[in-house]
Amino acid sequence: MNDRRKLWAAGWLVFAIWLLYRATLGAGTTYVMQSPAGNWVEAAPIDYAAGVAQFSLIRTLGVWIAAFFTLCILSTMYRDNPFYRFAEAVIVGVSAAYAMVVAFWSGLIPNLFGKLWPAWIQSWAMPGLSAGREDYWWLYFAPLVLGAMLLWRLAPRGAWIARWPLAFIVGTTAGVRLIGYVEADFLSQINATILPLVARETVNQPAAPGATPPIDWGQSLQNCIIVFGVLSALVYFLFSVEHKGLVGKVARVGTWVLMISFGAAFGYTVMGRIALLAIRFEFLFDEWLWLIDPLGRRTGIF
Amino acid sequence: MYEILKNLDRRWIFLAMGLAVAIPVLFQLQFPETSSALSEACFNEIENLQPGDRVLLAFDFDPASKGELEPMATSFVRQCSKKKLKLYFMTLWPVGPQMIDEAIDRVIRTDFPEMIYGDDYVNLGYKPGYEGVIKVIISDLKTLYSTDARGTNIDQIPMCRGIDNIRDMNLIINVSAGYPGAKEWIQYAATPYKELPMIAGCTGVQAALLYPYVPAQLPGLLGAIKGAAEYEQLVNDKYDVQAGLVTPPRYLEAKRRMGPQFVAHLLMVGLIILGNITYFLQRSHERRHS
Numbered sequence: 001m002n003d004r005r006k007l008w009a010a011g012w013l014v015f016a017i018w019l020l021y022r023a024t025l026g027a028g029t030t031y032v033m034q035s036p037a038g039n040w041v042e043a044a045p046i047d048y049a050a051g052v053a054q055f056s057l058i059r060t061l062g063v064w065i066a067a068f069f070t071l072c073i074l075s076t077m078y079r080d081n082p083f084y085r086f087a088e089a090v091i092v093g094v095s096a097a098y099a100m101v102v103a104f105w106s107g108l109i110p111n112l113f114g115k116l117w118p119a120w121i122q123s124w125a126m127p128g129l130s131a132g133r134e135d136y137w138w139l140y141f142a143p144l145v146l147g148a149m150l151l152w153r154l155a156p157r158g159a160w161i162a163r164w165p166l167a168f169i170v171g172t173t174a175g176v177r178l179i180g181y182v183e184a185d186f187l188s189q190i191n192a193t194i195l196p197l198v199a200r201e202t203v204n205q206p207a208a209p210g211a212t213p214p215i216d217w218g219q220s221l222q223n224c225i226i227v228f229g230v231l232s233a234l235v236y237f238l239f240s241v242e243h244k245g246l247v248g249k250v251a252r253v254g255t256w257v258l259m260i261s262f263g264a265a266f267g268y269t270v271m272g273r274i275a276l277l278a279i280r281f282e283f284l285f286d287e288w289l290w291l292i293d294p295l296g297r298r299t300g301i302f
Numbered sequence: 303m304y305e306i307l308k309n310l311d312r313r314w315i316f317l318a319m320g321l322a323v324a325i326p327v328l329f330q331l332q333f334p335e336t337s338s339a340l341s342e343a344c345f346n347e348i349e350n351l352q353p354g355d356r357v358l359l360a361f362d363f364d365p366a367s368k369g370e371l372e373p374m375a376t377s378f379v380r381q382c383s384k385k386k387l388k389l390y391f392m393t394l395w396p397v398g399p400q401m402i403d404e405a406i407d408r409v410i411r412t413d414f415p416e417m418i419y420g421d422d423y424v425n426l427g428y429k430p431g432y433e434g435v436i437k438v439i440i441s442d443l444k445t446l447y448s449t450d451a452r453g454t455n456i457d458q459i460p461m462c463r464g465i466d467n468i469r470d471m472n473l474i475i476n477v478s479a480g481y482p483g484a485k486e487w488i489q490y491a492a493t494p495y496k497e498l499p500m501i502a503g504c505t506g507v508q509a510a511l512l513y514p515y516v517p518a519q520l521p522g523l524l525g526a527i528k529g530a531a532e533y534e535q536l537v538n539d540k541y542d543v544q545a546g547l548v549t550p551p552r553y554l555e556a557k558r559r560m561g562p563q564f565v566a567h568l569l570m571v572g573l574i575i576l577g578n579i580t581y582f583l584q585r586s587h588e589r590r591h592s
Contacts (some may be wrong), residue, residue, distance in 0.1 A: 099396050
């Protein structure tokens with residue numbers, strides 16, 4: 001064992017002893033209490049100290065497992081390791097299984113089988129469902145048949161049958177999305193860019209009736225930036241004209257506009273990622289290690 | 303110095319960033335917030351509604367983006383509950399129902415026990431189908447939602463009677479972490495039906511993509527944790543500070559997370575400056591040697 005490994009081993013040993021010490025103080029434990037409605041809800045350690053809550057082994061295990069997986073994922077920042085790979089595999093597996101089960105109970109059961117055979121589904125799966133069929137209930141045989149055809153892909157022969165429902169999915173999705181984009185992202189955006197370069201104040205109306213309101217310099221500047229920013233960015237993507245002379249200069253401005261928007265997007269992304277890191281640290285320091293108590297859940301007891 | 307910077311192991315930067323976030327979290331560093339026009343627009347859209355008006359709260363996020371979006375979801379539910387609006391929760395994300403349940407537990411069950419399920423708020427749960435769900439419920443809600451998340455027939459829920467589609471809502475509030483989310487709600491609900499106002503809160507990654515929709519298609523937008531902190535402050539000022547009450551810590555989540563943001567952003571700016579210095583040093587170094 002080289003010195004570096006010894007140092008790491010010693011570090012982990014110290015951390016494990018300290019963790020054990022924190023655990024003896026109660027860190028990482030979770031409590032539950034019965035709400036007036038009768039269901040079990042999470043309780044604070046002060047509720048446990050007051051005798052109205054009880055220790056929850058399952059939820060406590062959940063906190064420790066969550067802390068373990070958080071550390072496993074963060075460990076990849078040092079280097080790739082088996083703990084990270086393990087956590088990654090668990091996330092992928094659990095997510096896939098969860099999505100499949102949820103889609104079955106939220107989609108297939110109520111929206112397909114529940115429409116075709118409502119009385120049968122009501123009898124064993126969804127007591128709240130109406131037993132009567134809708135008018136045109138037989139239309140739901142179409143998605144049932146298409147779904148079965150899609151699953152045919154798994155069969156050893158006749159995989160081509162799956163291409164028909166796939167073509168239907170591609171066609172309908174393209175159609176639906178095209179309409180959405182044309183209306184919201186094309187026409188509405190053109191409309192939003194047609195702005196007066198000289199804007200007039202709307203709040204401070206002039207005293208004399210019929211007189212022109214004063215110029216709103218801030219709004220005018222904002223409108224000019226939007227109009228010229230959009231036009232210059234569009235000129236940058238005009239590849240059928242050589243970027244020389246006036247076109248070249250405008251395209252250059254367009255590059256700057258694009259760079260500024262990329263910078264703003266990057267800044268926002270950084271902010272998002274830091275927020276995610278902050279909540280993981282908050283979880284580790286508060287719920288797991290009991291080093292901080294931002295919600296006042298342990299006031300006076302720890 | 304140049305050699306050290308040039309060959310700096312990126313893990314030192316990870317460590318510095320980790321400390322820049324961890325230390326403010328440990329010492330619970332907080333800074334005052336001032337609101338922007340967009341967060342005020344979000345606040346006013348809800349504030350202008352009348353008690354009993356219907357609000358659709360679409361929580362399209364999951365635990366991965368909870369750190370950014372949970373504070374704004376909490377504040378939205380709180381302001382709507384204070385205004386005595388009828389709340390219709392739904393989600394297009396498979397893990398969304400847990401986010402809805404947590405928001406209901408944190409706000410409604412804790413601070414508004416007088417609100418009755420089915421009369422004042424309802425959880426319609428998750429439906430798979432991405433934007434297809436929006437496309438359907440904009441014209442007929444009951445085609446997809448025959449029951450609520452608890453399995454109760456939608457016709458037996460008092461506040462769902464008389465609702466044919468989501469155009470019957472007075473406002474759509476979307477908390478969005480990606481696809482499907484705010485963009486899809488704008489494309490298939492807010493843009494084609496101008497009479498249906500919509501506001502949104504989104505992750506930082508999405509914010510830059512949603513700004514072009516402001517204000518015509520999206521009157522109010524909360525971008526990332528900063529937007530959440532501003533909006534949270536507005537809600538707390540109105541319902542706690544002005545009433546002479548102390549804001550409970552669970553309604554200060556966004557403000558608490560802005561402390562680490564400040565320190566981490568300072569570090570980031572410092573690193574960008576350092577990176578540029580290294581670049582210019584390298585260029586002058588190469589010039590000297592050529």
